[in-house]
Amino acid sequence: MNKKIIQVRELSKNFVSFKKGEGLKASIKDFFQREKVLKEAVKKVSFDIEEGEFVGFLGPNGAGKTTTLKMLTGILTPTSGEAEVLGFTPWKRKLAFKKQFSLVMGQKNQLWWDLPPLDSYELFRHMYEIPYDEYKKSLHFLTDLLDIGASLETQTRKLSLGERMKAELIGALLHKPKVLFLDEPTIGLDVVSQKAIREFLKDYNRETKATIILTSHYMEDIKRLCPRVLIIHEGIILYDGDTSMLNKKFAQNKAIDVNFSRSVNKKDVQKFGEIEEWRELGARLSVPRAEVTQILARLIKEFPIDDVSVHEKSMEDIVSDIFTKKNVSI
Amino acid sequence: MRRSDVKVFIHLLKVNIKKTLIYRTNFWISLFAMALWMGIYVIFFEILFMHIDDLAGWSKGEMLIFLSFYYFVQAMGNVLYRESFEIFGDKMRQGGIDFVLTKPVSKQILLFFDEIRFDHIVDFFLTALLFVYAVLQTGIVIQPGLFLIGIVLAIFGNILFYGLLLLIASLLFYVDRMDGIGSFMWHLSQISRFPRQIYSGWGKWLFQFIFPLALLVSLPTEVALGHIDIKMLFYFIAISLLFFALGNLSFSLGLRRYSSAN
Numbered sequence: 147m148n149k150k151i152i153q154v155r156e157l158s159k160n161f162v163s164f165k166k167g168e169g170l171k172a173s174i175k176d177f178f179q180r181e182k183v184l185k186e187a188v189k190k191v192s193f194d195i196e197e198g199e200f201v202g203f204l205g206p207n208g209a210g211k212t213t214t215l216k217m218l219t220g221i222l223t224p225t226s227g228e229a230e231v232l233g234f235t236p237w238k239r240k241l242a243f244k245k246q247f248s249l250v251m252g253q254k255n256q257l258w259w260d261l262p263p264l265d266s267y268e269l270f271r272h273m274y275e276i277p278y279d280e281y282k283k284s285l286h287f288l289t290d291l292l293d294i295g296a297s298l299e300t301q302t303r304k305l306s307l308g309e310r311m312k313a314e315l316i317g318a319l320l321h322k323p324k325v326l327f328l329d330e331p332t333i334g335l336d337v338v339s340q341k342a343i344r345e346f347l348k349d350y351n352r353e354t355k356a357t358i359i360l361t362s363h364y365m366e367d368i369k370r371l372c373p374r375v376l377i378i379h380e381g382i383i384l385y386d387g388d389t390s391m392l393n394k395k396f397a398q399n400k401a402i403d404v405n406f407s408r409s410v411n412k413k414d415v416q417k418f419g420e421i422e423e424w425r426e427l428g429a430r431l432s433v434p435r436a437e438v439t440q441i442l443a444r445l446i447k448e449f450p451i452d453d454v455s456v457h458e459k460s461m462e463d464i465v466s467d468i469f470t471k472k473n474v475s476i
Numbered sequence: 477m478r479r480s481d482v483k484v485f486i487h488l489l490k491v492n493i494k495k496t497l498i499y500r501t502n503f504w505i506s507l508f509a510m511a512l513w514m515g516i517y518v519i520f521f522e523i524l525f526m527h528i529d530d531l532a533g534w535s536k537g538e539m540l541i542f543l544s545f546y547y548f549v550q551a552m553g554n555v556l557y558r559e560s561f562e563i564f565g566d567k568m569r570q571g572g573i574d575f576v577l578t579k580p581v582s583k584q585i586l587l588f589f590d591e592i593r594f595d596h597i598v599d600f601f602l603t604a605l606l607f608v609y610a611v612l613q614t615g616i617v618i619q620p621g622l623f624l625i626g627i628v629l630a631i632f633g634n635i636l637f638y639g640l641l642l643l644i645a646s647l648l649f650y651v652d653r654m655d656g657i658g659s660f661m662w663h664l665s666q667i668s669r670f671p672r673q674i675y676s677g678w679g680k681w682l683f684q685f686i687f688p689l690a691l692l693v694s695l696p697t698e699v700a701l702g703h704i705d706i707k708m709l710f711y712f713i714a715i716s717l718l719f720f721a722l723g724n725l726s727f728s729l730g731l732r733r734y735s736s737a738n
Binding site: 161216219220221222223237239241242244245247248249251254256258260261265268269272273274275 | 479480483484487488491494495498571572574575577578579580581732733734735736
């Protein structure tokens with residue numbers, strides 16, 4: 147068994163904000179008397195991550211994934227609970243800890259806007275006290291892997307979004323971090339750039355054995371990269387396990403795709419399950435997993451069937467169902 | 477300060493020189509603006525001293541020397557940390573200090589010395605011109621040794637002011653928003669624009685002993701002019717270090733309350 151590199155126990159984070167009423171009258175009232183609102187962004191989450199794992203953190207906006215990541219990187223101090231990353235308490239912000247991890251945020255820049263990325267890298271070299279030869283070697287390795295050589299001499303603000311994310315990744319990896327936290331690194335990128343970043347992360351994890359924690363809205367990122375996924379919703383972890391086992395765990399239903407040789411009555415078909423999609427000569431039905439065989443036999447018997455197939459629900463659908471609490475056992 | 481902090485600071489210096497060279501028009505505008513302000517103040521004192529013989533015991537020549545020390549203290553702040561403090565509030569509200577907290581280097585170097593304004597280097601040149609003008613105009617003799625001690629004390633004045641700014645900046649961790657904090661910080665320095673002797677009654681206690689901004693320029697200038705008050709001198713050094721320590725402490729405590737932004 148690999149070494150546990152991240153241990154999280156009952157970690158919670160609350161934010162206090164103020165309720166703001168609508169209109170000028172309410173604004174004047176709020177100016178003198180404010181009503182506090184407590185938001186529990188993360189509620190007693192616990193999990194462990196082993197060395198070399200590539201773990202996905204999946205959740206809708208406001209689910210608590212970025213807040214969790216910020217606590218694990220020491221940016222935020224939790225309201226309660228404990229966490230250890232590489233043997234350190236993150237929010238104590240020890241230098242020895244900070245030298246061993248890296249954080250990349252898809253929506254925030256850490257490179258100087260007006261200067262080429264190479265200038266920022268030089269700063270990172272001093273920050274992390276990377277010997278010059280080692281720095282050159284790392285830079286060469288990462289530049290090759292990401293195929294972005296010439297752009298590093300262009301002002302950051304003049305780079306495309308895809309190039310900028312590649313440049314951000316290089317900056318984050320120069321000191322060879324043992325743990326890499328990625329917060330939506332593919333957000334806003336076109337399909338080609340998303341694919342390039344994914345390929346890079348996959349290769350990097352394989353070659354360096356670095357532990358990677360990735361948050362993303364995109365199922366594709368999680369499917370392609372993370373053997374393990376943590377699904378978080380409203381501050382609570384709903385699932386922590388194999389990405390490939392999501393179906394068995396959550397999908398109570400399977401989908402039956404059926405094509406008819408002539409048009410049939412929709413009401414007759416509805417008796418067999420929930421209609422997810424209705425076409426002129428076909429339908430997609432959602433039926434309980436245990437009743438698939440029986441329903442399939444009845445469909446074939448009662449309707450003029452041209453073609454029929456049974457599918458597991460797509461991961462996108464399952465996750466969407468989890469977040470909307472539809473057809474899933476949570 | 478660790479070795480890597482020094483290297484990072486030197487790198488920030490180099491990078492900011494590059495930035496200054498990219499925006500060269502900005503450099504000439506800064507030169508013009510500073511020369512204009514300094515010129516206006518010199519004219520103001522020239523006119524003022526047509527009507528009075530001294531200002532709270534300071535002659536015209538001494539006031540011009542005072543003014544050159546004032547601009548020297550200001551120039552250090554202008555070059556090194558003024559801009560960074562002015563944008564700190566916005567940076568914090570937008571979650572811009574997230575990355576700073578994850579880097580293995582002094583947070584203050586990254587936050588308050590990242591916008592070094594080399595275009596303000598000209599302030600030192602203009603200050604030197606003013607100093608020469610004051611000495612030539614009034615015939616005041618300045619001892620080189622005392623002048624050097626005055627310069628060292630002016631550096632302490634900056635340490636005091638930096639500590640005070642850190643204290644004020646720390647308030648941002650406790651309130652939602654403080655618009656205008658940047659300009660407020662800088663207006664504070666205006667208290668040091670006149671000799672400490674002009675403040676009397678509660679003003680004397682407030683600006684010499686509680687928020688000792690009246691000492692920032694007065695003490696270094698008095699020493700350079702040979703008017704040495706040993707007790708005040710030691711008090712000035714001690715309170716500068718105290719404010720620096722208090723600023724650091726409040727900033728560290730404030731950082732624990734940092735709530736970032738999405």
